[in-house]
Amino acid sequence: xxxxxxxxxxxxxxxxxxxxxxxxxxxxxxxxxxxxxxxxxxxxxxxxxxxxxxxxxxxxxxxxxxxxxxxxxxxxxxxxxxxxxxxxxxxxxxxxxxxxxxxxxxxxxxxxxxxxxxxxxxxxxxxxxxxxxxxxxxxxxxxxxxxxxxxxxxxxxxxxxxxxxx
Numbered sequence: 280x281x282x283x284x285x286x287x288x289x290x291x292x293x294x295x296x297x298x299x300x301x302x303x304x305x306x307x308x309x310x311x312x313x314x315x316x317x318x319x320x321x322x323x324x325x326x327x328x329x330x331x332x333x334x335x336x337x338x339x340x341x342x343x344x345x346x347x348x349x350x351x352x353x354x355x356x357x358x359x360x361x362x363x364x365x366x367x368x369x370x371x372x373x374x375x376x377x378x379x380x381x382x383x384x385x386x387x388x389x390x391x392x393x394x395x396x397x398x399x400x401x402x403x404x405x406x407x408x409x410x411x412x413x414x415x416x417x418x419x420x421x422x423x424x425x426x427x428x429x430x431x432x433x434x435x436x437x438x439x440x441x442x443x444x445x
Contacts, residue, residue, distance in 0.1 A: 284318040285309050288325040296334040350399045358395040375409035
């Protein structure tokens with residue numbers, strides 16, 4: 280993104296919302312956002328913020344810009360039936376599925392599907408969920424192989440299975 284077009288769009292937004300224009304703040308915001316938006320995209324987002332937000336005489340937050348940014352189709356996925364899958368044929372997910380059963384993979388898929396249906400999420404977010412699930416799985420394995428008596432291990436194992444199925 281070009282600084283002049285960035286500054287023109289941002290200052291229009293800031294001025295129309297009654298905030299004082301601060302050149303040093305403009306430069307800082309530009310440094311953060313310059314590689315993430317095109318000139319046209321940034322101008323359209325500024326117009327949208329101007330039309331839909333009350334900034335109460337302050338600068339917009341970074342989140343306001345990033346929430347309006349269209350996701351990159353190469354790094355995101357729409358969570359809808361027929362478009363969202365998790366399996367080991369997908370190279371981006373394969374390393375995080377190792378050691379998981381088909382049922383465990385299905386449970387993670389169902390959870391994501393139920394929580395984010397109709398939303399576009401970053402593949403990185405899905406990978407983070409898979410990592411967290413595997414970390415919990417490792418912790419469950421450590422618990423079940425502990426020094427507890429067999430009866431306690433059986434109870435823990437059953438409780439973990441019930442939680443995993445939910």
